[in-house]
Amino acid sequence: MRFNHLFRIFASIALLFFCQLTRAEPALNGVGVHQELGREIFIGALFSESLSNDANALLRNQQPMRMELKIVSPEGITARRFSRLWIEGLAVNSKADALMAQADNTVAFDAMFKGRLVQNDHIKINYAPGKGVTISLNDIILGSIKDENFFSMLLATWIGTVPLSSDYRDSLLKFGDINSALRTRFSGITPTAARIAEVRTWGGAEVADAKTSQAKSSVAKSSARAEEQQVAIQKPSLDVPAPAVKTAAATAAKPAAPAKADEDEGPALTAQTLLARQFYVSDAIKKIRGKTKYPQRALDRGQAGNVRVAVVINRQGDIISTNILEGSPHDLLNKEALDAVKRSAPFTALTDAISGAQFEFTVPMRWTLPE
Numbered sequence: 189m190r191f192n193h194l195f196r197i198f199a200s201i202a203l204l205f206f207c208q209l210t211r212a213e214p215a216l217n218g219v220g221v222h223q224e225l226g227r228e229i230f231i232g233a234l235f236s237e238s239l240s241n242d243a244n245a246l247l248r249n250q251q252p253m254r255m256e257l258k259i260v261s262p263e264g265i266t267a268r269r270f271s272r273l274w275i276e277g278l279a280v281n282s283k284a285d286a287l288m289a290q291a292d293n294t295v296a297f298d299a300m301f302k303g304r305l306v307q308n309d310h311i312k313i314n315y316a317p318g319k320g321v322t323i324s325l326n327d328i329i330l331g332s333i334k335d336e337n338f339f340s341m342l343l344a345t346w347i348g349t350v351p352l353s354s355d356y357r358d359s360l361l362k363f364g365d366i367n368s369a370l371r372t373r374f375s376g377i378t379p380t381a382a383r384i385a386e387v388r389t390w391g392g393a394e395v396a397d398a399k400t401s402q403a404k405s406s407v408a409k410s411s412a413r414a415e416e417q418q419v420a421i422q423k424p425s426l427d428v429p430a431p432a433v434k435t436a437a438a439t440a441a442k443p444a445a446p447a448k449a450d451e452d453e454g455p456a457l458t459a460q461t462l463l464a465r466q467f468y469v470s471d472a473i474k475k476i477r478g479k480t481k482y483p484q485r486a487l488d489r490g491q492a493g494n495v496r497v498a499v500v501i502n503r504q505g506d507i508i509s510t511n512i513l514e515g516s517p518h519d520l521l522n523k524e525a526l527d528a529v530k531r532s533a534p535f536t537a538l539t540d541a542i543s544g545a546q547f548e549f550t551v552p553m554r555w556t557l558p559e
Contacts, residue, residue, distance in 0.1 A: 213235075213237075213252075214235035214236050214237045214251075214252050214253055214254050215235060215236065215237070215239060215364060216233060216234075216235055216364060216366060216371070217234045217235060217236045217239050217240065217246070217360065217361070217362065217363065217364060218233070218234050218359055218360035218361055218362035218363075218364075218366060219231060219232070219233045219234075219359060219360070219362075219366050219367070219370050219371060219374050220232055220233075220355065220356040220357070220358075220359025220360050221260075221356070221359070221370070222257075222352050222353065222356050223353070223514075224498075224513045225498075225511060225513055227261060228260050228261060229259070229260070229261050229265060230257045230258060230259050230260055230261070230265070231257065231258050231260055231370070231373070231374050231377070232255065232256065232257040232258075232346065232356065232360065233255075233256045233257070233360075233374055234246075234253070234254075234255060234256075234343075234346065234347070234360040235253060235254040235255075235256070236249060236251065236252075236253045236254075237249075237251040237252050237253070238251055239363050239364045240361070240363060241361045241362065241363040242361070243347040243348065243357070243361060246343065246347060246361075247340050247343060247344060247347070247348070248340075250317055251317065252314075252315060252316055252317065253314075253315045253339065253343070254312060254313065254314045254315065255312070255313040255342065255343060255346065256310065256311065256312050256313070257310075257311050258308065258309065258310050258311075258374060258377040259305050259306060259307050259308060259309040260307065260308075260377065261307060262307055263307075264304045264305050264306040264307055264309070265304065265305045266304050266305075267301055267302065267303055267304060267305070270301060270305055271298050271301075271457060272548070272549075273345070273352065274294070274297070274298070274342065274345060275294070275298075275462065275465055275466060275469070276466075276469055276549060276550055277344070277345025277346075277348075277350070277351075277352065278290070278294065278341055278342075278344075278345060278466065279465075279466035279467075279469045279470050280349075280350040280469070280470065280473060280552070281341070281344040281345055281348035281349060281350055282341055282344065286337075286341065287463065287466055288463065289337075290335070290337070290338055290341055291459040291462055291463055292459060293333045293335055293338045294338075294459075294462055295457055295458060295459050295462055296331065296333065297323065297331075297333060297338075297342075298457045298462075299456065299457070300323055300325075300330035300331045301325070301330070302390050306383060308377050308378060308379045308380065308383070309325060309326060309379055309383065310325070310326050310327070310377065310378070310379055311323070311324070311325055312324045312325075312327075313339065313342060315336065315339035317336065318336075319334075320332055320333055320334040320335065320336055320338075320339075321333040321334075321335075321336070321338050321339045321342075325387050325390075326379040326383060326384045326387050327384075328384065328387050328388055328390075330390065346360060347360055347361060350552050353494075353496060353513075353514045354494050354514075355514075455543055460541050461541050461542065461543070463541075464539055464541035464542050465542060468536070468538070468539075468542060468547070468549070469549045471536065472499075472532075472535050472536075472549060472551075473549075473551055473552075475532045475535070476528055476529055476532045476551050476553075477528075477553075478532075479528045479531040479532045480524065480525075480528040480553060481524060481528070482524075482555055483520045483521070483523075483524050485520055486518060486520040486521055486524075486555065487557070489518075489520075490557060491516075491518040491520060491521060491555070491557075492521075492555050492556055492557045493516030493517060493518055493521050493554075493555060494514065494516060494552070494553065494554050494555075495512060495514060495515060495516050495521055495522055495525035495552075495553045496512070496513045496514035496550055496551065496552050496553070497510055497511070497512055497513065497525050497526065497529055497550065497551045497553070498510065498511045498512075498513050498548060498549075498550050499529055499548065499549055499550070499551060500546055500547070500548045501533075501535055501538075501546065501547055501548075502545065502546060502547075503537060503538045503545060503546075503547075504534065504537050505533070505534040505535035505536055505537050505538070506533060506534050506535075507529070507530065507533045507534075507535075508546060510526055510529050510530075512525065512526070513550060516555075521553075521555055524555075525551075525553050528553070529551065
């Protein structure tokens, strides 16, 4: 009897070990193209062991998952611009306490990328339960984040309540039902040997470790400052955006050049400057939403949609420029989006923690017809 009992125990352990060895790799859940000002910036892909078209289910998923993106813009994307995508996405999809808790990790993540990302660069953000998050560029590991919650926060910037764009979000929630041409295009994008060799000189995980030590000394100051100023960040109350429909007029318009502020890399990000930016973006978006109206003519015509506006301000909070990054098919909504930004100006003057002569942020807006 004792022998049989021991045999069953060893058999169970062996079976569990075998299951772990044969565990399926995360499968492709969806692929989407992120655009700004009518230009393709990157193609992103979401992999999950359990396929789903439910964003909340994926955000709660405790199984292996992976986010991948491949740069397709011929000009690439500057480190500052790439950083801003994540900073803003985290700010509008996370609560204040989560932002504070992940400040060190966000700074470490940001520091892993040195200089401009170029066309065909391939970034992987891999989540392994019990191990954390590993980040690589062109299959070269840049570093890792042990906190498993960090992955779900990053994923929320893609499929959360306020994603990069509604089209992009919906493309990732395809339950594996993916356009074959886009799948083939994504698979065919590979970095050059010269670029791979260049990334190897970045220093990999050492960059992240050095930045993390710097962040630890500054995050305590940031927390104290935030409490002193009683800055509150609330998750924007938005419905899940519907897909935006592009019109002939919208696609025919020649895109404006990217803001000059993007070309200035600026000083290295710290926990203090990170939180200052996130606090500022959150407060500015709340102010704009308070000034946003539903045009009566749009209501009468049954028009609804999404608009994302890029705003550039000077240090005094005055508007320098506005651009529609993601437009609605309805001119009335596009005009109201720009007008709401103008009505909200001037914005609060930039604090010393936010460097540069200019500051850029994006504002997602949504108009939904009453039921």
